[in-house]
Amino acid sequence: MTPRLTITDATVSYNRVPAVHHLSVTLNSHSLVALVGPNGAGKTTLLKAIAGLVPMETGKVVVHGGNRKNAIAYVPQREAVDWDFPITVRGLAEMGRYPSLGLWRKFGAEDDRIVEESLHVTELEAFADRQIKALSGGQQQRAFLARAWAQQAEIYLLDEPFTGLDRNAQEAFSGALQKLRESGKLIIASHHDLKSVPELFDHVLLINGELVASGPTSETFTTANIEKTFAMKIFSGSEPHHHHHEPHQQ
């Protein structure tokens, strides 16, 4: 277990209303982290800030052992993807190689090997030539994991990956995430179904605008901490009993 990602004093605001503020945490490799908090707690915002998709007002994100651009793979919410795009599962995985290939370098034997490996890890070999819409929801999620693997990412950021998956798909997807964890990756996934946290994740990061608790699921995912997370008045000024959406979702 070595530190993989350190976030120090991160504050992210939309229209000067902070969605995440002064959050500091260190996460290790070999971890499968559930990012848990009520609606509007800043889960998506935090994932995007780590990925570099939204600017941070204060603080910094440090990736240990690897540069940030290649080490981090952001897997978008399913609704954010154009599933009609003319691309197959293998094509998607191959896209993962593009950043390190640059404009010119040819697709070599090593690239082919990594792409095949990514399809193997995610158990998508049989579906490699399918267009991405012709997959089930769980397979679609795994196809994006395959691309992240092909990118040789060390840190996987997933936004509500289990949403809309049935029991079987959830198990298969969870299996793929376990494999990633065993091979040393750090996976951080926002997750809203509290019941399934203990069986799916070995680490939890509880946030509500600010950090509430972070640690191994068995120690940290306690009733006291959960109540604290969901009862806390959100700093960003909006009334906690009003239903309100995650700010500025794409």
Added chain:
Amino acid sequence: MSLFELFHYEFMQRALVACVLIGFTNGFIGAFVVLRRLALMADALSHSLLPGLAIAAMLVGLSTAGLLLGGLLAAFFVAIGGHLIARSSRVKDETAIASLYIIAFALGVAIIKFAHVKVSLDHFLFGNILGIANSDLWTSFAVSAIVLLSLVILHRPLLLALFEPSVAKTQGVAVDWLLGLILVLIVLTMVSSLQAVGVLLSLGLMVLPAATIYLLSDSYSKMSWCGGLLGASGAVAGLILSYWTNIPSGPAIIMVLGTVFLAAYLFSPKYGIIIRHLKVRHLHEESLSRWDEEKH
């Protein structure tokens, strides 16, 4: 008259070369227009070319460099102006752009009517491929080279940017620059197609081949390459049709490409509506039989 005899005439040979060049380039860039959902934007750009072309024709005559520059500037002003209006008022992007391009189009028509330009409005609107000159061919050739080289060289970052702009940004892809570049290449391609199909029909040459291949293939690279081939062959077929039937070349080309598109919409083996209709029934039957099995 046989095809062979048809292309004895020098003007037909020039028209043939123009069709291949313009058809291929438009078909190729069309993939990016379709995948980035830029068809309406491209339509706006094509209309907004007109005042730029008219002013260029007024100032420097029909020199191709002048037309290219005039068209580019006019399209640039409409695109940037639309963006500014959308940002500084409650009017949204597509309304702002639509308002500006139609103003620009009206202005262009007025300039051509009253400013003693030695070209008819029809020429700008519908083109005439049989009247194409050698200098036009050289322009088409240069534009095709620039457009195709840029798109081929940049195909990896372009694919990342088209598929998921926000993720591409985190991977260090200059997404905004690439999308801006696509718009510039679209305008260049349109101006170079002017002589053949005019500003109004240039959109069809750009969108129809790519839309057709989109219905036939699941490969991103095929969409551009096959789109290019379809654009070129459709343009040549349209030229021949135009010669035999006396339909003007622009509409003839678009009608050929339009027919192919509609055929793909109906008969595509994977995404055609006929096969989809049959498939749906098939699934329905499958579930009915499963239901029967469960009952027994």
